[in-house]
Amino acid sequence: MNNVPAENKSNYIPELFGSMVFNDKVMKERLPKETYKALKKTMELGKSLDRTIANVVANAMKDWAVEKGATHFTHWFQPMTGYTAEKHDSFITPETPTSVIMEFSGKELVKGEPDASSFPSGGLRATFEARGYTAWDPSAYAFIKDNTLCIPTVFCSYGGEALDKKTPLLRSMEVINKQALRILRLFGNTEATRVITTVGPEQEYFLIDKDYYAQREDLMLCGRTLFGERPPKGQELEDHYFGTIKPRIKAFMKDLDIELWKLGVFAKTEHNEVAPAQHELAPIFTNTNVATDQNQLTMEIIKKVAQKHDLVCLLHEKPFEGINGSGKHNNWSLSTNTGVNLLEPGDSPAENAQFLLFLSAVIKAVDEYQDLLRVSVASAGNDHRLGANEAPPAIVSMFLGDELSDVLKSIENDCEYNGKDKVEMKVGVHILPRFPKDTTDRNRTSPFAFTGNKFEFRMLGSGDSIAGPNIVLNTIVAEELAGFADKLEGAEDFNAVLHDIIKEVLKDHKRIIFNGNNYSQEWVEEAQRRGLLNLRTTADALPTFISQKNIDLFTKHKIFTKGEMISRYEILSELYQKKITIEALTMDEMARKEIIPAVLEYVDFLSKTAANKRSLSPDIPVSTEISTVKELSACVENMTSLVNQLEEDLQLAKKESDIQKLSQFFANTVLQHMEALRESADKAEHFMPKKYWPFPSYSELLYKI
Numbered sequence: 132m133n134n135v136p137a138e139n140k141s142n143y144i145p146e147l148f149g150s151m152v153f154n155d156k157v158m159k160e161r162l163p164k165e166t167y168k169a170l171k172k173t174m175e176l177g178k179s180l181d182r183t184i185a186n187v188v189a190n191a192m193k194d195w196a197v198e199k200g201a202t203h204f205t206h207w208f209q210p211m212t213g214y215t216a217e218k219h220d221s222f223i224t225p226e227t228p229t230s231v232i233m234e235f236s237g238k239e240l241v242k243g244e245p246d247a248s249s250f251p252s253g254g255l256r257a258t259f260e261a262r263g264y265t266a267w268d269p270s271a272y273a274f275i276k277d278n279t280l281c282i283p284t285v286f287c288s289y290g291g292e293a294l295d296k297k298t299p300l301l302r303s304m305e306v307i308n309k310q311a312l313r314i315l316r317l318f319g320n321t322e323a324t325r326v327i328t329t330v331g332p333e334q335e336y337f338l339i340d341k342d343y344y345a346q347r348e349d350l351m352l353c354g355r356t357l358f359g360e361r362p363p364k365g366q367e368l369e370d371h372y373f374g375t376i377k378p379r380i381k382a383f384m385k386d387l388d389i390e391l392w393k394l395g396v397f398a399k400t401e402h403n404e405v406a407p408a409q410h411e412l413a414p415i416f417t418n419t420n421v422a423t424d425q426n427q428l429t430m431e432i433i434k435k436v437a438q439k440h441d442l443v444c445l446l447h448e449k450p451f452e453g454i455n456g457s458g459k460h461n462n463w464s465l466s467t468n469t470g471v472n473l474l475e476p477g478d479s480p481a482e483n484a485q486f487l488l489f490l491s492a493v494i495k496a497v498d499e500y501q502d503l504l505r506v507s508v509a510s511a512g513n514d515h516r517l518g519a520n521e522a523p524p525a526i527v528s529m530f531l532g533d534e535l536s537d538v539l540k541s542i543e544n545d546c547e548y549n550g551k552d553k554v555e556m557k558v559g560v561h562i563l564p565r566f567p568k569d570t571t572d573r574n575r576t577s578p579f580a581f582t583g584n585k586f587e588f589r590m591l592g593s594g595d596s597i598a599g600p601n602i603v604l605n606t607i608v609a610e611e612l613a614g615f616a617d618k619l620e621g622a623e624d625f626n627a628v629l630h631d632i633i634k635e636v637l638k639d640h641k642r643i644i645f646n647g648n649n650y651s652q653e654w655v656e657e658a659q660r661r662g663l664l665n666l667r668t669t670a671d672a673l674p675t676f677i678s679q680k681n682i683d684l685f686t687k688h689k690i691f692t693k694g695e696m697i698s699r700y701e702i703l704s705e706l707y708q709k710k711i712t713i714e715a716l717t718m719d720e721m722a723r724k725e726i727i728p729a730v731l732e733y734v735d736f737l738s739k740t741a742a743n744k745r746s747l748s749p750d751i752p753v754s755t756e757i758s759t760v761k762e763l764s765a766c767v768e769n770m771t772s773l774v775n776q777l778e779e780d781l782q783l784a785k786k787e788s789d790i791q792k793l794s795q796f797f798a799n800t801v802l803q804h805m806e807a808l809r810e811s812a813d814k815a816e817h818f819m820p821k822k823y824w825p826f827p828s829y830s831e832l833l834y835k836i
Contacts, residue, residue: 185237193235457593523578530577
């Protein structure tokens with residue numbers, strides 16, 4: 132690893148941190164004073180940047196990057212693939228026929244023109260309109276990765292439609308800023324000039340040995356094991372969670388921290404997770420745009436550093452059957468540019484009332500837009516994880532804790548709060564009773580939980596971009612704040628209207644609040660009685676994205692056009708179908724070419740063994756061989772039938788043109804046949820000697836590191 136002294140000291144970290152980022156410190160040192168001020172204004176207030184200033188910034192960026200060893204630059208963007216994309220161009224410019232100089236212009240900084248033909252567009256552009264544009268996002272710092280200056284950018288089509296995840300995220304941040312400031316002004320806050328959402332995404336992942344990974348086609352092509360008998364020992368002893376980190380993993384984590392710190396990622400916490408071979412990394416909070424960029428980088432860097440340690444990082448939501456999958460807790464909050472957390476109750480009556488109003492906006496938003504929150508985490512992989520007694524269920528609900536729930540009940544019923552300090556709950560007149568600072572969520576089954584001064588959205592899958600969920604959160608909360616502001620701005624009696632708004636929200640939307648066990652069957656039944664949605668699969672969830680209610684929401688706030696929403700629905704549907712198709716084809720190939728031949732080989736061995744025994748003496752028992760041959764032969768017949776069925780399914784899928792029907796076909800038919808094939812193969816593995824089974828077992832994958 133570069134830039135790290137050989138001696139084992141930690142005093143190099145402050146100098147190392149952000150050393151590969153064109154951050155505020157570097158800009159202040161390298162930019163003229165007026166240029167620096169203009170750029171900072173653009174970053175903090177979202178103002179446009181003058182093109183002449185861009186030339187100065189570009190030249191300073193280039194000089195800094197070249198000094199750091201960079202030879203190329205790229206517009207780093209986040210298309211609808213779920214990954215990042217980059218096209219590298221060198222800094223060289225011909226000076227004479229035999230010499231070059233290093234140049235980088237403001238034009239090259241501000242705008243790029245990659246070929247967009249192979250990126251998902253959902254029908255937003257015709258094939259012959261392949262051109263796409265990248266545009267610099269000056270609110271996110273440029274950085275150096277692999278000797279390349281990476282410039283965070285948005286990505287749009289020739290016609291200006293968003294083809295990425297960053298553009299709508301930035302739009303949503305502007306919308307919630309506008310509406311939150313309206314509320315703050317009503318409470319007399321004239322100091323704050325900007326409200327940002329902040330996120331701290333906790334990243335879970337698995338590490339397995341590279342050699343074992345290379346022997347599993349399912350892991351290489353699909354990111355998860357499509358076959359595999361559960362090991363004798365899983366996570367039932369709970370000995371891996373927060374356990375002593377193995378030396379090989381600790382060495383990996385040390386190198387990972389260094390690489391992330393160089394890129395300015397606030398990597399803070401690392402530990403073993405619940406499942407064997409599973410781990411977690413948690414960063415310090417930062418603004419949502421930067422956090423999204425940094426989480427994409429984190430996933431990429433984890434994979435790269437793992438390779439250097441002969442490990443492979445698995446970011447699939449459910450790589451192993453029977454043990455916990457991997458999620459990504461999205462810790463979301465609202466803060467002013469003056470450092471005030473708007474989800475902190477505060478000490479004064481005004482602060483308490485303000486907190487309650489923002490809290491009410493979140494409660495109302497989550498209840499009214501359960502479907503959008505579910506869609507924001509929907510994927511083929513996450514369907515295996517959600518509701519599997521390890522992650523939140525597919526039913527969206529909120530956890531507030533008993534104390535805060537009691538406070539809200541007292542407001543709803545205009546009665547005394549039954550806590551430590553009894554007080555009549557009239558918002559804006561009396562102080563909200565203080566509850567302890569450490570009142571946080573102890574209920575790990577909740578999908579959306581209040582944890583002191585933030586909300587923790589736990590339904591995200593490990594490999595997800597956090598952009599989608601935060602676009603939804605920002606937009607739905609902004610929508611409710613706008614409605615509140617409309618009522619309050621024209622109110623004759625501010626406190627009375629404020630009290631009525633909060634009371635009405637609690638009365639109409641309390642169904643979304645649940646502090647119990649989200650894993651229980653009783654909750655599923657109770658949620659149905661409450662009228663909450665239970666969108667079990669991605670196929671169930673995706674169509675709700677383009678309901679008229681949701682189209683009206685996003686178009687009203689200019690987050691998406693109707694065309695952009697329909698395109699995203701089509702892209703997500705196709706991605707769901709393609710992933711399951713790849714998994715089905717992989718199962719077909721593994722079963723036909725490896726598992727069935729291996730089982731038949733062992734059956735042949737057992738048959739010959741039994742025949743040899745009988746040739747020696749009819750009295751020698753061969754019941755074990757015969758019974759095993761019968762079990763395995765039945766497995767082979769069943770696997771062959773199911774492989775044929777899967778092939779037939781995929782042929783039928785090609786004939787279905789209706790996107791929604793096709794997704795349901797994959798969810799309700801193809802996946803069921805895949806599960807049946809797996810069950811039969813896993814049963815065969817149970818009877819097979821290690822030397823005959825063609826793949827590393829779960830025990831080897833999870834424990835031999």
